Amino acid sequence: MNHPAELILHQYMTDAVRGDSAMTEETIQQVATDVADALRRQFGSGKSRGDFKIRMSNVGRPTCQLWYEKNKPEVALPMPTNFMMNMMLGDIVEAVFKGVLKEAGVQYEDSKKVSLDCGSTTVHGSYDIVINNAVDDIKSASDWSYRNKFESYDTLASGDGFGYIGQLAGYSKASGKRAGGWWVINKANGHFKYVPATGLDMDTEIAKIEDTVKTVEENKFERCFEPVPETFRGKPTGNKVLNNGCKFCSYRFDCWSNLTERSAVKSQAKNPPTVSYIGDIIAA
Secondary structure (H helix, E strand, O other): OOOHHHHHHHHHHHHHHHOOOOOOHHHHHHHHHHHHHHHHHHHOOOOOOOOOOOOOOOOOOOHHHHHHHHHOHHHOOOOOOOHHHHHHHHHHHHHHHHHHHHHHOOOOEOOEEEEEEEOOEEEEEEEOEEEOOEEEEEEEEOHHHHHOOOOOHHHHHOOOOOOHHHHHHHHHHHHOOEEEEEEEEEOOOOOEEEEEOOOOOHHHHHHHHHHHHHHHHHOOOOOOOOOEEEEEOOEEEEEEEOOHHHOOOOOHHHHOOOEEEEEOOOOOOOOOOEEEEEOOOOOO
16 A cells, blocks of 8 residues: 555455444535536536636646647537546546545545646636645546556656646645655545645656646647557557557547557457558558
């Protein structure tokens, strides 16, 4: 375990399973209030999701994606019908997790709005929690992300397309508190763990944020990632595929006009994986 509170939480959950602990009405009401606030935020704002603004939650993302969000939001792939439900699940998990922290006796400071001055632009956001003077983010994750992306700080840093590291660094700098890490809850089975931000270099991350803000202000577009060679059984196929940093970008088809997503051409599996190819495809 990577955080002293993990053992406390596991003990509380063990007692709850045995029926030896109960959640107070005060905490239940707080969880309900947080969920209600999330519903209003997700469903009742009346604002377009295309309204662009640089903020803590997106300042760690690739600048090419931010350029599209600012200048060409209409070319984004349509959000899947499960998008809103998935967002709500994350909000509900966060609300319940905070309730469990409180009932387990873990002292924490709740969400608070903070601001980071980046020259002519001020970046605003709200961190999730602070434990022992360290800012922590609460993330719900798929089973794959829980086991792979959130295996450690290094695995997160190797493919942080959603900008979680920059987001945490921004909260830390703006609040004047240490960068703690991520409480990650597996949406598939309820497992949870703490991933400490042990490799986070604050000066480097803040410099990245400032560069991002400057690039957005100057409204310059430049691709952040290049295609990579496809390999099959350790050998190159001669094809180029989309960089992992682009795979979940809603603007990838506009950014890469020669992008084709199809079954892996070399795979002999009954259900071959889908691969994002760039340019002409060599099938033989």
